[in-house]
Amino acid sequence: MSRGEYEAIAAAALRLIDDPPLAQRIVHQARKECRKYSWEAVAGQVVELYHALARQRADENNELTTAQDRDAAVASDKTLI
Secondary structure, three states: OOOOOHHHHHHHHHHHHHOHHHHHHHHHHHHHHHHOOOHHHHHHHHHHHHHHHHHHHHHHHHHHHHHHHHHHHHHHHHHHO
């Protein structure tokens, strides 16, 4: 249903009132879907993401340090020439 389809929305609401088993199935599926997004369900994913980002940052810092060391060594070699 799209926004503004008030007649269709009203008809759907009446259908749920007239068909309790359908309403119960929809409620059951909605609760099942919501459990996927509970803190218990996503906490591990948040921690994994945090660790992945921390590793990425550490790798970037290591690459930067390596590049700075290389540049410093090149500059040092140039002063010897």
